[in-house]
Amino acid sequence: MNGAELLRSLALRGGRPMGVHLQVADRCNHACQHCYQVQGEKGELSFEQLRSIMDGIADAGVFTLNVSGGEATLRPDLLDILRHARTRGFAVRLFTNGFLIDEAYAAALAAIGLLEVHISLYSGVAHEHDAVTRVPGSFARTVGAVRALRGNGLRVVLKTPATTLSVQGARTVEALARDLGCAHTASTDLTMREDGADDPWAVRVTPEDLLREGMIAPWQPGPDEALAREEKLAKYPCGVGRSGLVVLPDGRLQACTDTPNILADLTQQGLGEALRTAPERELFEGLTWSRVHGCRDCDLLPACQRCHATALHEGGDYLGPYASACARARVRYGAAAGSLEVAPPSADCDAGRDPLVGPYAIVSPGVIRPVHDVRTAADEALAARFAWVRPARPAAARLVTIRRKAGGAPLQSSAVEPCSVPTVERV
Amino acid sequence: MNAQRTVHHASDAVWRRYDDQVAVISLDASRVRLFNAVGSFLWERCDNATLDQMVAAVRARFDVDEATARADVEGFVDDLVARGLLRPAAVQP
Numbered sequence: 001m002n003g004a005e006l007l008r009s010l011a012l013r014g015g016r017p018m019g020v021h022l023q024v025a026d027r028c029n030h031a032c033q034h035c036y037q038v039q040g041e042k043g044e045l046s047f048e049q050l051r052s053i054m055d056g057i058a059d060a061g062v063f064t065l066n067v068s069g070g071e072a073t074l075r076p077d078l079l080d081i082l083r084h085a086r087t088r089g090f091a092v093r094l095f096t097n098g099f100l101i102d103e104a105y106a107a108a109l110a111a112i113g114l115l116e117v118h119i120s121l122y123s124g125v126a127h128e129h130d131a132v133t134r135v136p137g138s139f140a141r142t143v144g145a146v147r148a149l150r151g152n153g154l155r156v157v158l159k160t161p162a163t164t165l166s167v168q169g170a171r172t173v174e175a176l177a178r179d180l181g182c183a184h185t186a187s188t189d190l191t192m193r194e195d196g197a198d199d200p201w202a203v204r205v206t207p208e209d210l211l212r213e214g215m216i217a218p219w220q221p222g223p224d225e226a227l228a229r230e231e232k233l234a235k236y237p238c239g240v241g242r243s244g245l246v247v248l249p250d251g252r253l254q255a256c257t258d259t260p261n262i263l264a265d266l267t268q269q270g271l272g273e274a275l276r277t278a279p280e281r282e283l284f285e286g287l288t289w290s291r292v293h294g295c296r297d298c299d300l301l302p303a304c305q306r307c308h309a310t311a312l313h314e315g316g317d318y319l320g321p322y323a324s325a326c327a328r329a330r331v332r333y334g335a336a337a338g339s340l341e342v343a344p345p346s347a348d349c350d351a352g353r354d355p356l357v358g359p360y361a362i363v364s365p366g367v368i369r370p371v372h373d374v375r376t377a378a379d380e381a382l383a384a385r386f387a388w389v390r391p392a393r394p395a396a397a398r399l400v401t402i403r404r405k406a407g408g409a410p411l412q413s414s415a416v417e418p419c420s421v422p423t424v425e426r427v
Numbered sequence: 428m429n430a431q432r433t434v435h436h437a438s439d440a441v442w443r444r445y446d447d448q449v450a451v452i453s454l455d456a457s458r459v460r461l462f463n464a465v466g467s468f469l470w471e472r473c474d475n476a477t478l479d480q481m482v483a484a485v486r487a488r489f490d491v492d493e494a495t496a497r498a499d500v501e502g503f504v505d506d507l508v509a510r511g512l513l514r515p516a517a518v519q520p
Contacts, residue, residue, distance in 0.1 A: 003452070003459035010445040010461075063443050063450075091441040091452060113439050115454050 017245050025069035026249035030133040034163050034200040036191045042250045047077045056270030058088035068095035082112050091115040098145030106148035121158045124172030132165045156182040163203040191258045192313045207331035219303035220336035228302045233290040237306045241284025258309035294321035294373040298359035300329040318389035321358045337366035345370040433516040436474045440512045
């Protein structure tokens, strides 16, 4: 167990998240097409309100605080926010695009003391990065910020989500990260925008291209497949509601950046009370793969990764299989098998069964068959209790989390897991 | 370490208590240290405390003789000072 896993397990054992993601700005100076956020609709909190929310998060015993936006550096009081976070004993990460960070700002951040600064860099090639941000010159400014931060002794993590505008971005940024002395992480998933629009998916890289770029790997059943399945069924697909809590710029609490369900309003109650009273807590604490109908019965389960929020958006069911995850699992299996044939659905499937969505049974090497998606009484009870996980209406029409809350603060007028703590020592 | 000299938590030491254990990380070293019950007890009492005060606190809480307590506390403090998680207070001129 590494340090991050240890901290996470200690926190979860005590019923609290290890970290909270605090969005302090509802605006951005970049215009990335793949971004899940809609800016300028939620409103922002005053420093005093944010200070009160941070106090509540600290009182709940949270270890790490990720301060982000929008673009957090657009707030003139960001340094005050970070100083208060440090005063309350958080290990603070700043998520930023770095566009506004010059030498003096980097020195000020270093003086405050941050665990890490996370910066999105979409390519090691300037024009490719700028094509993603849609801000000419952004690559030069961001790389300049990274140099300033590193020069002031701060740890920097460069992050590269894969988009069609920079398919090889992760590879080029990885090389640049080495030169700059930064860590680097690449991600392959884009989520829908928070107003339900599919715009980010217009630049989503296909599973075939991800495979070609080495960002996903071929998969085939191993000799201990039964054990691998059992282990995966006991795991959580993600940290939603447990380690990935998000505070929106207006103070509302979500289980993750993409799950469109408000757990509480932290301008009205502290995080500790919110966690004790939110009924969804029970849902998220039990949300292992074994709770995901269809997926738990699929032979491609060990090859699969999922985002519950994307499942809701694509398939209308937060706890069910969905097309893009199934496509990726098929590509991984097909690559290992050498070819892939999808046989007609099994006889117990409903008429009109979509063959592009699991669960699947492997009927012979390279041949899979769609099988019946078994929903148990427990699944139905869960969906009835938390109606938003399987809405009656199409999901896209419901995924509007950007509305300003009643009485919310106006937008300010002025112009942004886990944890890289690898070593554990017991004393 | 001088028994009357105080130490304090390093400004870049981040810590939280989880039940009977304290976990500490240093922002510089990015390393998690997980204290046992005695270490956790001491960590929470060593900020701006002298060695004598820490020894007294340990003896008041745990069944331990003076010599053992002093040796353990000194070892604990020296180790954490060496690792940058505790800082000795500046000596007054």
